[in-house]
Amino acid sequence: MRTDSSPLSETKKCVNHGCGSTFTEGTNSDKACRYHPMAPIFHETIKRWPCCDSKSDDFDEFLRIAGCTVGFHRTKTNGTNLSQAQQPSSDCPLKSSDITSQSALPAATEAASAVSPSNTAARSSKPTFQNESSTAKQQVEIIEEPDDPLDAVIEPGAKCLHSFCSAVFSGDSSRTEPCVYHPGIAVFYEGSKYWSCCRPRAGEFEEFLKIPGCKTGRHKFLKSGAPTDPNFVECRRDYYQLGDQMCVCVYGKNMNPKSSSVTYCTQSVKIDIQFLNGKTYSAFIPLFSQIVPEACTHEWLPTKLEIKMKKCHPGPWTKLESEEPISTN
Template identity: 30%
Template sequence: MSSEGSLLCYNRGCGKRFNPDQNGDDACIHHPGAPFFHDAYKGWSCCKKKCTDFTEFLNIKGCSRSAHNGEKPVEPEKPEVDKSKASEVIEYKAPEPIKPSSLLRPPFQSPLIKLKYSISASLQQELEKVKATDNSSQIVENNFTSDGIRVGASCKNGGCKQTYVNESSNDSTCTYHAGVPIFHEGLKYWTCCTRRTSDFQAFLDQEGCSTGTHVWKTEKEEQIKKSVQCRQDWMQTGTHVIVNIYCKKPDPTNDSLTYVEVNPIRLRVRINLFAGGPSYNSDIELRGIIDTVNSSVTFTPNKVEIKLKKAEPMSWNKLDIPRQVPVEAAVDEEKKKQETEENLPKVDVLDLSDL
């Protein structure tokens, strides 16, 4: 309060001095609401106007009129601090590290068992619709012989163009190339032949240089060739690990084409789609150990849910352990590479200095 009898107005947004004798009902322009500060914006709860600059916020004109208020608002009480606990020491205990498994980890090549599975009602309806409208699955099954060879399957020997018709196809002579194809500096040829060409079709039509018996592609090889990649994720609870494989319309009716096999540390999955379509294949080593007897699979129209029971209650930081190529296999592959390079025909070095 000043000595001249003027008072300070405590209404928000006003802050002017006024004469109490001349304080009309509309003398004060102020904000009846409270200020707010949110996400770098500043404003008043009674106004729609917002800004990011603090000076601009202070200059926002009031939105209501009333008489000036000379009474200072009561400040909110501050909570009392209990000084009796000022010397108390707060102890923090770090989380206990994950304990290693106490169970003996079996070999990766341990015997596999097929998990028991269930089919959802919606997928069962889809299966019935397919069987009622199209017998394509039966046609595909009948298209294979008892030896698992598809009628029309091609011979696997390089350069042979024969296809399988019936058992008499085994009696015909296979004319093929015993070597491997080479594509080098525009030339195409077989390591077992000296004939070379730059035309790809002429290379395909080149008659084989060796004779023998046919080697037909089996049903399993035909299906593996059609394998596809599907999106996969996993989650875990205290007792289970759930693996979801997202694929449309899995076909669990044929146990030889669709199955989920496990041992305590291994998960091998093969999912065949409708009408002899492509298949999904996966074979991983699990991070933890599972109870194979109490694990199960559920087939739905859009995914396959694999529920693995943990053999012991522990947290898995990952689903699988990346498997390395065995040393013996790597050595064999390197030997094959060296033998192939040794069998390549030698090309004389040309002197191009005169060109």
């Protein structure tokens, strides 16, 4: 029997930033790949694609930023060993109106299928990034939070907080099923990317995402100290800085602004949100530095609460929250 070994039917993996999908020569075309032509940049808490200046403080949201350029799939970086029909000059940037949020790196999903018992996507939902300049010469202390109580009230659809795991809570079986994750932090230093908790290193961002978790335990769906009120819901929160402003976003739908509030103090902010379905969310955030309460503003939008706090002293904050006790005055 003759086996078809035509190069046109051979399955290959695209290495364009933000793609990672598989393709064949027969399906490759100048519009087959949607990708980022430049490698991502991580600085402090901001993750950015420099080619289109799309950025996010949240790693999960960053991975969903769609590519800004369309062109041929590639099998090697720097334009070498391109597929037969590929012409790099035909690649063209997309208009900003054409860019929508999508799962940007499906290549990471394949790594998870080999290590995750529930075959969940292999990418971190909320990892912490740190430049090695502050950790390269000393061992990084790994502090793990306690497991969720087995009788804890967990909202269906809640995401696992462990790095490298994106499992969601689907019932009591999710409380005890194994979770493969990284307990450490992600470190990016001089082109090398690795997890502080294990040895494997990667030079490329996509390869870093494929480093399998080094520890097996239980999923963690609740932050430590989260209220046990059955009406309480966890809301995703992130932040970014704009000059003399520190901006915090709390994500959720159907918020009721009339019964919700945001209270500003000199070095803290308290958030109380009531939802139309009776659910609640509250958070007290001790801030890294002082703000000007009377100059702070917030806006209730359809899918989030956006808070803009005026910094008392100019200059960037290295983080949002203070680790020291803060007065509420």
